[in-house]
Amino acid sequence: MTRPRRATMALLSVLVLVAGQASAATPTPASGPTWAANQQVHYRWKAGAVPPDWLKPAINAAAADSNHSRAARAAVFGYEAGATSWVGYTADIPTNYAVGYAVRHVPNSFTIRLRPQGHVLDWGKLKWCQFYDKWPAGCYDAELITLHEFGHVQTLGHVDESLGEPWLDSIMHAGPRTKAKIGWNQHEFGRCDVARLQIRYRALKATTPYSTCLALPTTLSLSASSSSITAGAAVSLSATLHVSSNANYAKLAGEPLSGRSVVLQRRVPGASSWTTHGQMSATSIDGRYATTVKPSSTYDWRAIFSKPSSEGLKGSTSSIVRVSVSKCVDGVCCSGSVCMTDAGEESLERSEGEPQ
Amino acid sequence: MGDKRWRGLLGPPSLVISTALVIAAVVPAALAAGPLRPPPASSLPCPSAGLLVDGGLGAAGGTSSNARVTSETALTPRGEETGRRLAVGLGSTELAAISLPAESFVAGPFGDVLIYGWHTPVAGSDVRALALASGCDERLAQPQGVVRSAVLDPAGRALYVHAVAEEDRRDLGVVRHDLATGQHSQVVEPLPASERFGPTFATSLHWSLGGGELAVQSCGFSLCRTRVLDTMSGSVESFGTATHGALVGLDSQALYAFDACHWSPCDLLAIERGTGTARVVAEEAYEATLRAGSGGSLITLTTPAGSLEVAP
Numbered sequence: 240m241t242r243p244r245r246a247t248m249a250l251l252s253v254l255v256l257v258a259g260q261a262s263a264a265t266p267t268p269a270s271g272p273t274w275a276a277n278q279q280v281h282y283r284w285k286a287g288a289v290p291p292d293w294l295k296p297a298i299n300a301a302a303a304d305s306n307h308s309r310a311a312r313a314a315v316f317g318y319e320a321g322a323t324s325w326v327g328y329t330a331d332i333p334t335n336y337a338v339g340y341a342v343r344h345v346p347n348s349f350t351i352r353l354r355p356q357g358h359v360l361d362w363g364k365l366k367w368c369q370f371y372d373k374w375p376a377g378c379y380d381a382e383l384i385t386l387h388e389f390g391h392v393q394t395l396g397h398v399d400e401s402l403g404e405p406w407l408d409s410i411m412h413a414g415p416r417t418k419a420k421i422g423w424n425q426h427e428f429g430r431c432d433v434a435r436l437q438i439r440y441r442a443l444k445a446t447t448p449y450s451t452c453l454a455l456p457t458t459l460s461l462s463a464s465s466s467s468i469t470a471g472a473a474v475s476l477s478a479t480l481h482v483s484s485n486a487n488y489a490k491l492a493g494e495p496l497s498g499r500s501v502v503l504q505r506r507v508p509g510a511s512s513w514t515t516h517g518q519m520s521a522t523s524i525d526g527r528y529a530t531t532v533k534p535s536s537t538y539d540w541r542a543i544f545s546k547p548s549s550e551g552l553k554g555s556t557s558s559i560v561r562v563s564v565s566k567c568v569d570g571v572c573c574s575g576s577v578c579m580t581d582a583g584e585e586s587l588e589r590s591e592g593e594p595q
Numbered sequence: 596m597g598d599k600r601w602r603g604l605l606g607p608p609s610l611v612i613s614t615a616l617v618i619a620a621v622v623p624a625a626l627a628a629g630p631l632r633p634p635p636a637s638s639l640p641c642p643s644a645g646l647l648v649d650g651g652l653g654a655a656g657g658t659s660s661n662a663r664v665t666s667e668t669a670l671t672p673r674g675e676e677t678g679r680r681l682a683v684g685l686g687s688t689e690l691a692a693i694s695l696p697a698e699s700f701v702a703g704p705f706g707d708v709l710i711y712g713w714h715t716p717v718a719g720s721d722v723r724a725l726a727l728a729s730g731c732d733e734r735l736a737q738p739q740g741v742v743r744s745a746v747l748d749p750a751g752r753a754l755y756v757h758a759v760a761e762e763d764r765r766d767l768g769v770v771r772h773d774l775a776t777g778q779h780s781q782v783v784e785p786l787p788a789s790e791r792f793g794p795t796f797a798t799s800l801h802w803s804l805g806g807g808e809l810a811v812q813s814c815g816f817s818l819c820r821t822r823v824l825d826t827m828s829g830s831v832e833s834f835g836t837a838t839h840g841a842l843v844g845l846d847s848q849a850l851y852a853f854d855a856c857h858w859s860p861c862d863l864l865a866i867e868r869g870t871g872t873a874r875v876v877a878e879e880a881y882e883a884t885l886r887a888g889s890g891g892s893l894i895t896l897t898t899p900a901g902s903l904e905v906a907p
Contacts, residue, residue, distance in 0.1 A: 271860060271879055272899075291674030330668040330676065333882075334841040336797035336814035337857035342881070344899070355668060357676040359697045361743060361759055361766070361813070362794035370675070391858035397817060400791070413855060414793040414816035 264404060264452040266434035267411045268396040272345045273439050276312035280349065280392075281319035285327030290353065294381055297369050298326055298353075300426070301385035305393065308427030310447050311436035313393045324348040326385075330355055338365055339384045341391040349392040351385065368418055377417045380424045387415055394439060395432055404431070408452065434551065438488045445525035446498035449482075453551030455491060456483035459501065461542045461557035470535050470566045476503060478519055478528040478542040478557060495526025496552070500545070503530050505538040508561065513541070537563045641731035646708065646724050661685060662727035664709060666701045669694070681711060683730055690730025698741060702800075705747040710754070714741040714761075722756060722772075736772040736779070743798055748826065749806035755782070757798050757811065766795060769811055769824070783811050783824050783831055792818050792835070804846045804887045812842045817855045823868075837866050837873035844885030846892045851876065851885050851907060860899060865907050876907045 274280065282302075284290060290298060302316035332340045332352050338360075343349045358365045368378035390411050397413045398404065406412070406422045409429035416423040428436065434452035442449060449455055457480060464475040478501050482494040498521060504513040519528035519542060528542070539559045546554035565572040572578065663684040669677045681701055683691040695701075699713035704727055712722035720742035722735045736745075740758035747754055754772040759765060769783035786795065793815035801810040803823075812821045820835040821842060839852040840861070849865040856862075860879035866872070877883070882897040888906070895904050 270862075294674070328674060333859065334797075334814070334857060335799055336795075336816075336819075336841075338796070338816070339857065341858040343858070343860075355670060355676040356674055357697060359676075360796045361798055362764055362796065364697070370673070388858070391856075397855065413818055 264408060264431055264434075265399070265402060266438055266450075266452055267390075267398050267409050267429075267432045269394045269435045269439055270396060271343070271394050273394055274314035274346055276440065278314045278346065279317070280314045280324055281317050281322035282324040282326050282349070282351075283318070283320055283322040285325040285329065285350070285352075288327035288329035288331070288352075290326065290328040291356075293369050294328060294353070294367065297381040298351075298385050301382045301389055304382065304386045304426045305389040305428070308433065309393070309436050309440075310428075310433045310443055310450070311440040312443055313436045313440045316389060316392075324350060326351045326353070328353050328355060330358060336360070338379065339388045341388040343392050343394070345394070351388045351392070353381065353385065353388075374418055376419055379415070379417055383410060383423065383425055384415060386410060386426065386428075387412075390428065390432060393436060395435060398431065408432075438491060441490050441494060444497075445495045448547075448550035449552055451549070451551045454553060455486050455488075455551055456553045457481065457496065457544055457555040458483045459542050459544045459555040459557040461540060461560050463540065463560045463562050466561065467563045467565070468534075469572065470564050471533055472564075473531050473533050474562050475529060475531050476519070476540055476542075476560070476562075477522075478503075479526050480528065480542075480544055480555070481526050482552075483555075496544075497521060497525050497527075499547070499552075501528040502543045502545070503532075503540065504543055505534075505540050508537060508539050516540075532562075534562060534564050535566075537561065641726065641729075641733045646726055646731065646733045662690065662704075662707075664704065664727070681709075681725075683709065683725060683727060685728075685730075690727075691725055691732060693725075693732075700742070700744045702744060702746055706751065708747065708751070710735070710745050710747060712742045712745055712756075716761070720758065722754060735774060738770060738772070738779075740767045744800055746800045746802070746809070748809075749802060755800060755809055757800060766798070766813065769800070769809070771826075782826075782829065783809075783822055786813050786820065786822075789820070789835075792820055799842070801842055801844065804844060804885065804892060808845065810842055810845050810850065814840070817857055819852070819855065821850060821852070821866075823850070832868065834866055834871055836871050837864070839864055839866060839873065843883045843894070844892075846885070846887075848892070849907065851883065851892075851894060853880070853883070863894070863896065877905060 299318055306315050329352050332354060338354045340352045354365060356367045356370045366378040367381045368374040369381045387410050395411050397411050398409045400413055407429055408431040410425050411432055430450045431452035434450035437450060459478060459480050461478045468474050480496040480499060480501055482491050484492045486492040501519045503516040503519050505516050506513045519530045522529050539561050541559050542557040544555050665682045667680045669680055671677055676697055678696045678699060681693040681695060695713050696715055702710045707727045709725040709727060714720040720738045722742055722745050723732055724735050725732050735754050738756045738758050741761050743757050743759055745754055745756040752774055754774060756770050756772060758767045760767055766786040768781055768785040770779050771782045772779045795813045796815055798813045807826055809824045809826060810821055812819050819840055823832045834850055838855050840855040841853045843851040849867050852864055854862040854864055859881045862875050863877040863880045863883050864873045865876045877896050880896045880898050884895045886893055892907060893904050894907050
């Protein structure tokens, strides 16, 4: 192969790879009924199978990892003595191969079992990293495995490994990795785990970024407090941004989007190019943005939400709103090319060159 | 003369010294690695005729004994698993109490017999039968490699043993041990390594409802591969294409297994024999058991809605 051809092939390979990564993201599968929004679900240690002291912090850390990285109104986990749900350190697991096992009884309780350190499997001895002062290669990070089990409690399943998606997109792999392979100690849900949690539970807040594993269409609308004003008068422009009602995911359709960058643009009626007026300000109402302007001339206005690189939303543009501005001199008010007297009679046409 | 005889048995002096040095080097390491001797047992010796009756251990259909069997994991104060304690009792009498090393298994009961086994680096592998009615205990086989599990056939005449290699723990397949003759033969080949399934965490052996087929299920962290041995013909059918998890059972029509979940509730699948295609028998089941009904197989399910029985 010639050098230029090799270079072209290499470039094509990179493009295919990049395109593949951008389009191949699939939210982690999930099934079963969901917990109530932000439901507090506490757990205790299972009587007779209390995890050893070296393991408890990892379990509690995994619960905290789930809470802070869920980015959705999924269940919130925390330790509480006397709770119904439990976490146990036991070989009494429904399958002989699992090193961790979750049972969920949504919306009431769950259980998580972790197999003891040193249990001998076909491939060798199970090693939990936290058992050791110096974590050996090949050990399982108990915090990751417990977070994985909390993922199952949240109703997540396993990713389809045949899709070949980037490993760090999820912690819900059919075979989590051991130290020191990439992703062996991930301590938060991957972006495609978060995507599914958002699909099933809605985003945590209107300001919560949507996972880049999603590509949700958005709808942006714009309205003016008045469509016709006199020059120098204030008009309030109000935009509403939300996930489109035709989004594929029922719980996300119509969800308001706050804290985003919504830009207001204007143009002279009939012109083809737009000028950015500025960024619209967030209001106290979810998904609502507002700007007050005092135009001296008639303009078409529109709001723009550009596709953000940091979250899984598509861009959108509002429909155009025209605010006509009339200028009154000696009882004659001109708006655009038409002038009227105070009495409402058409008076004269504006001469060319007069500012609109 | 006597010297020559020992020399003949042991070899030249240099070899004897080398062997002694090797043993001196290996034994402390093995001691550190785990128990060397067969586990301490308080079980009873069997009658001189042994447990075998007419070449077998008796029908494995049901347990006539009211024996109480417990198998508890033994942990160090720091929570490291060191083995298990197997106990068999009858009423207030303890018939057997056996401490097993970490590399051990307990299977059954098969009729009135419990099968258990272990491996230690020096003593090797041992598979034994423990009579539940009497507490007597007898060796059945000393398999090659590291024994991982074993089951008796329904007639109680053969032992099927799964093992892994001592040096690298690769799968060694399943070997049939004839209890009457002591002869053994490979019946299921070693499982090839697979990137898709990852390292095998555990292998389990299940008899079909009819008792003529043995399912050998090897599972990774989540995904399982199942091979079914027809014990009469010796043919092996493999099921690895359809994603599945823990096996519930099998009949002549299908394998019944949970989806590849290490959580529950989870979908229960039927994987058709012959085609290997999977279909969902029940969604979101906690537990499932397969049994023979008058009109065919029946599966009893525990689901979030309660228990139900379905004809798969």
